[in-house]
Amino acid sequence: DAGITQSPRHKVTETGTPVTLRCHQTENHRYMYWYRQDPGHGLRLIHYSYGVKDTDKGEVSDGYSVSRSKTEDFLLTLESATSSQTSVYFCAITPTRGPGNTEAFFGQGTRLTVV
Amino acid sequence: AQKVTQAQTEISVVEKEDVTLDCVYETRDTTYYLFWYKQPPSGELVFLIRRNSFDEQNEISGRYSWNFQKSTSSFNFTITASQVVDSAVYFCALRENTGNQFYFGTGTSLTVIP
Secondary structure, eight states: OEEEEESSSSEOOOOOOOEEEEEEEESSSSEEEEEEEEEEEEEEEEEEEEEETTEOOOTTTTTTTEEEEEEEEEEEEEEEEOOOOOOEEEEEEOOTTTTSSSOEEEEEOOEEOOO | OEEEEEEEEEEETTTTTTEOOOEEEEOOOOSSOOOOEEEOOOOOOEHHHHHHHHTOEEEEEEEEEEEEGGTTTEEEEESSOOGGGGOEEEEEEEEETTTOOOEEEOOOOEEEEE
């Protein structure tokens, strides 16, 4: 199993508060991703990173920011949480040997509830 | 436009029946990669298979088989003699060679009834 750890696994927060989710990998993989999973929408990309300090937006990036100061850590921040951001968040990684010829490995997910 | 379409939202079958999960994709890249993932009730996402666009051979792994047809842009997944443990949500995904991200379908929820 790929070494990916998401924290926290569960969180309940109030509307308007900032929230940071952490993804930590022990695989030294270059690419890291944050997805959210919602009923009827499957998995949608929020942001991804292709190296330290190199990040790019996905299709649902509004209201989210990310940072990657070390290869092993990719942080997702909700600047001011809203109820529409209640979701299950997954981190994923792909190996360094190439961007297009390999599968993604996923963390266990973080269930976030904004009340 | 949706790059990966899984038209079947929910499927129920009786144990030991065969079932096929459909996946249709859309891309302009000539090189791309297709994947299937399984999400059991416990919630984790489990990688099942990767298929490269330049390899159209079908693949069989135990009770699982995959049919890749570039002519119809489809990558269908068949479970033979289904079992209760196959109950899960299954996702099809696409990665284009020109990009870094994965595009997922909306998933098919499979229930196998004992």
